[in-house]
Amino acid sequence: MKKVGFIGLGIMGIPMSLNILKKGFELTVYNRTFAKTIGLTQAGAKAVKTPLEVAQESEVIITMLTGPEAIDQVIFGKEGLFSALTDQKYLINMSSVSPTYTKELAQKLEPTGVKFIDAPVSGSKKPAEDGQLVILAGGKEEEVKGVEDVLLAMGKKVVYCGPVGQGSMMKMAINLLLGVMMAGMAEMIHFGQKGGLSKETMLEVLYSGALNCLLFQLKKDLFLEENFTPQFPLKHMSKDLRFVFQTAQETGAVIPEATTALQFFRIGEENGWGDEDFAAVYKVLQKMIS
Amino acid sequence: MKKVGFIGLGIMGIPMSLNILKKGFELTVYNRTFAKTIGLTQAGAKAVKTPLEVAQESEVIITMLTGPEAIDQVIFGKEGLFSALTDQKYLINMSSVSPTYTKELAQKLEPTGVKFIDAPVSGSKKPAEDGQLVILAGGKEEEVKGVEDVLLAMGKKVVYCGPVGQGSMMKMAINLLLGVMMAGMAEMIHFGQKGGLSKETMLEVLYSGALNCLLFQLKKDLFLEENFTPQFPLKHMSKDLRFVFQTAQETGAVIPEATTALQFFRIGEENGWGDEDFAAVYKVLQKMIS
Amino acid sequence: MKKVGFIGLGIMGIPMSLNILKKGFELTVYNRTFAKTIGLTQAGAKAVKTPLEVAQESEVIITMLTGPEAIDQVIFGKEGLFSALTDQKYLINMSSVSPTYTKELAQKLEPTGVKFIDAPVSGSKKPAEDGQLVILAGGKEEEVKGVEDVLLAMGKKVVYCGPVGQGSMMKMAINLLLGVMMAGMAEMIHFGQKGGLSKETMLEVLYSGALNCLLFQLKKDLFLEENFTPQFPLKHMSKDLRFVFQTAQETGAVIPEATTALQFFRIGEENGWGDEDFAAVYKVLQKMIS
């Protein structure tokens, strides 16, 4: 079985790497804060002190990090993994980044010959724990096939989206709709309340009809208690919609709903609600007329 | 069992009245085009030639019509049902209209003493046939209780929304989100295509995640074939969002997503796509940059 | 010279009727609050107690009122002027109302044969005092010509806009741009301040370039002192843009800037700033991120 390396043990990275172990892969892990590797080593992983060592030990190297800066650091930084990349190895970036960044990264990696795949995921903490993520893969089709066993250790499904960058593009397309739907739900509740309806009754109707979906169910208590403990932080939604907007500026796509949503999420951030759940966009609407 | 009257045998009215019959209620029906009553009389209903006769024959009178004009006609027009209304009878308007119209209607009906309930539905043709509608009821709570047996003949659930007008208000709140979600789905597909993704792959991912809902599934073939045969006509969505907008102007609610959506549905109508499905809002986005 | 009647002695009506007097026309005036007629009678006008008497005394009757309700009252109400209208008389409505209302009014007046002209004005208090209004006239062209002497007593220019209703349509077109420009100026100042520029410097640059106009100059002190004493109340701008929006819904015009502006003026009203100057839309932007 393939030797796998995993870099980035955050909320998503820990359950994802545990699932890789469970499927019997040999696993080497690295995290900037070394303490976070303990759970993994107890479960059978080997923890190392540098990204470079991960790459030396592994055929398939996975990065699951917060953004371009962190990724650049583990690849090109001091004791980064760059020098250990070869055309016999795979590098899979599962972090959420823009297609533009992904393509630039691919270009920088090209001289090493490494098989580079961009594979962000659809799904958050719970599906990650249950190995039920949907994996959005961009790269050469045969290379994606070549690591399907590793990817399916973490997810229920691998969707091939096209060349490198298209995994990120798909993630953005989904997140466009995610942002619009969340803003829409907040708007429905705000509108209904101004019209004299109760939140409870609105949610009851919403959950009984054709618009009902897991996203809306997950937000039930947040709206009822107006306590926006983060499932997906508002500042991340704001960042993702900013990527979407920039991409649309480049491709010429017309995205009025997403652009409107971005503005309201951004206002939420400016009000200091960036670390609350993105459903807190509701508070922006409420504040405007309070 | 109560004697029921049903006025308006359209796409929704026919299956709804058939379900009333099936539950054993005695049913009198009226439709402007008399021919449409045939299916009902074969199933055991009595067809009459005027709204007035419906009201004379029935304790519970239901209207399911296209809008204010048609409703005013059957109530206040020549041989309308107004003169037969008494405080022993119920009048249930299940047509989709604005809360403002509903409250005005309630005022005009007040002198008759009739128990007036506004009860639009959530759900379209299929749930109507299966008796699985969700019924959004506004009126006095005990009066809504008093016709629950009739309402449950048509739906799986009656949600009490508040005084007269609040059924319509709830319908608008739901339709606000409906419009935003449809515009959002169209935008996702448009955006993804401009970025090189295929519609098939996007839908596959959409249907695998937390945003998946019946609405999006129902639109699958429409998007894949770009054939927008109407399930819910775009012009109706446009009209409903116009109600939503007017209501928000009155209540002061802030509804940026719905307002953006309204503009694009309205453009769709202006392009002659009002009788296509409201998913055809996708064509507005495509056209703008073609 | 023609005998003129003037109904509605508000901020605009007083200077307008004074200018009619100055040009030597015989003038009869009416105002709901009789006290307001004093200045006019001192200047030589005759004050009467009912709209009907105005119409009986005059060949040219002018209405300058707050809106449809007030207009309906003086025309169709008790002792209204309706019964005195003949095909020998002119009725000129100079109040700002929607084209739809204007056309409905024209229809109701038709049986009297009265020559009906809709003639809202461009310009506010100061140009009214100076007789420098621009008068936007809708009606039959020869009938507009027939009262040009009276109109030019109040304004520097009569612009013929088309059949009845087109005066109001022109007024709305101008007010669309007025609303967008005011919202734009507020946005510029808000944006610049967030970027570290001073209001004084921004206004200096604005007044030195191609965007400089009387509107922006009139708002200088309001912005510098953040004291939005009304020149043109925000609630009127909100109402006018609502007319614009409704008209666009009917004609199919695409008005994204005006629709965005309407939403922000409406929020200003909801915050209790309806009676401040419409430049107070600036406070909406400031509040959202404070």
Add this chain to the structure above:
Amino acid sequence: MKKVGFIGLGIMGIPMSLNILKKGFELTVYNRTFAKTIGLTQAGAKAVKTPLEVAQESEVIITMLTGPEAIDQVIFGKEGLFSALTDQKYLINMSSVSPTYTKELAQKLEPTGVKFIDAPVSGSKKPAEDGQLVILAGGKEEEVKGVEDVLLAMGKKVVYCGPVGQGSMMKMAINLLLGVMMAGMAEMIHFGQKGGLSKETMLEVLYSGALNCLLFQLKKDLFLEENFTPQFPLKHMSKDLRFVFQTAQETGAVIPEATTALQFFRIGEENGWGDEDFAAVYKVLQKMIS
């Protein structure tokens, strides 16, 4: 008198450098396409073959280029001026760029000690020819004072806006309003036409009232003839509003009108109208419902 260098002889650069000559300054010029220097040398300037030579010959070096790439090229590229910069010299960037780029550039220049000023202009070709530009200067106040004689050779006024970057910030604030006003004018004409008004009549009214400004006058023939020969190309407006949007994302400013305008200018570009005047945003509105 100071020895001045001018780099970038485009539509703006040529009249600006001619005005410097006229005031008696010794002038060295450089342009990538050497042929464009001919008019200047005939008027008394010295043309050189590299940016480096300009810097070697001059105490005050001015750049007036199309954007960051061109600027980086003349400063840091092969035979760029970087190596000749000293704390005895001034470098004035008059090109329109973002505050972010300006601040980054200032940092890179710091080691040389050069007195760096950012000084974009308000005004286009005609005011440039007449020496009537308004110059928006950012930098140390005493350094801006130190080159006021040179700046006033080109403009009627130097407005001190704050530290380096604030000249660009001011330019963006003005261009925000420029974009909104142009989109608003287009919308007014589109709206009025759909309502049956003629373009001629609307413009007559517009030019008679408080909204009248040079910008709108300059666009008269473009709208009447629907021939959008560029005065200010649409793609530049689109780019400037993109800067504005990005800056607002950073500062947290709320700019709904400008964001709406950006979307419509961007659609214009996507339709191939980027090289037409930015008034062609009117064609976007027309196309949407044609």
